[in-house]
Amino acid sequence: MTLALWNMHLCFALVIFLLLPLRGRSRGLQGAVLLALLALGFVPVQGLPLVAYPRALAPEVSIVTLLALGWAVLVRLDLAQPLPGNQRMTLRVLFGALGLFLYPAALGLGAFDTYQLGFGPRTMLVAIGLVALLMLYLGHWLAMSMLALATLAFGLGLLESENYWDYLLDPFVVLYCWFALLASGSRRLWSSRSRSRA
Numbered sequence: 001m002t003l004a005l006w007n008m009h010l011c012f013a014l015v016i017f018l019l020l021p022l023r024g025r026s027r028g029l030q031g032a033v034l035l036a037l038l039a040l041g042f043v044p045v046q047g048l049p050l051v052a053y054p055r056a057l058a059p060e061v062s063i064v065t066l067l068a069l070g071w072a073v074l075v076r077l078d079l080a081q082p083l084p085g086n087q088r089m090t091l092r093v094l095f096g097a098l099g100l101f102l103y104p105a106a107l108g109l110g111a112f113d114t115y116q117l118g119f120g121p122r123t124m125l126v127a128i129g130l131v132a133l134l135m136l137y138l139g140h141w142l143a144m145s146m147l148a149l150a151t152l153a154f155g156l157g158l159l160e161s162e163n164y165w166d167y168l169l170d171p172f173v174v175l176y177c178w179f180a181l182l183a184s185g186s187r188r189l190w191s192s193r194s195r196s197r198a
Contacts, residue, residue, distance in 0.1 A: 007159060009051040011061045013037040014069040018076065027077055034073070060159055062170040063150040064095065071142065083142060089184070090140050092177040094131070099174030102165055118163035125151065125164070 017034050041051035068091075074080035083091075105114040117124050128147055135144035147168075153159065154167040161167070 005049070005051055007061055007066065009038070009041040009049075010066060011069060012041055012051050014066075014073055018069065018072055022076070030077055060161060060166060060170065062173060063153045063159070063167045064146050065170055065173045067146050067149060068173065087140050087142065090135070090138070091143050091146075092180050092184075094135075094143055095169065095173055096177035096181055099169055099177065102169060103171075103174060115163065115165055118165035121164040128168070 013034065016037050017030075020033065022030050022033060041049060043050045045053070071080065071083075075082050102114050105112060128151060132144045132147040132151075135141070135147065150167040151164075154164050159166060
């Protein structure tokens with residue numbers, strides 16, 4: 001199994017685990033389910049491991065997405081505390097803004113292809129390093145860890161891609177951030193209108 005399939009394999013197991021109605025179950029049972037899901041990815045279907053099929057339909061998952069899913073699993077297993085609201089908002093704004101910088105331009109909506117910055121990314125590495133230091137200063141250690149570990153994974157070449165952007169972002173994490181920010185903004189707008197009417 002290639003590194004890309006290992007990446008999708010882990011994502012496949014974590015996503016299904018988080019979707020299953022296991023809240024309130026014992027940690028041992030939940031751990032057993034997670035291990036079973038990891039084993040399920042190896043099951044051969046027509047000569048290919050099961051996890052190869054979602055890999056054919058979806059782009060390579062970023063390190064940031066894997067870390068976010070891993071954190072959500074730790075919270076589900078009561079091995080970590082949920083992030084405070086301000087830190088969740090920081091994560092959404094940070095990766096939503098990075099996605100806004102990357103994807104529209106990469107799709108040809110601007111004069112400059114920002115995706116090209118990820119090849120030989122000295123400028124990007126400095127910029128992301130400064131953002132990581134800012135996150136550390138603000139006490140947003142999960143955001144800092146995501147940036148640092150994605151950068152480390154890029155240095156080690158853990159994904160098939162040679163572009164730094166692919167370690168930081170994928171469509172899944174960007175769309176999640178955008179929709180979460182939109183939903184949060186809509187709730188605040190609705191709440192403020194309700195208070196003004198009252």
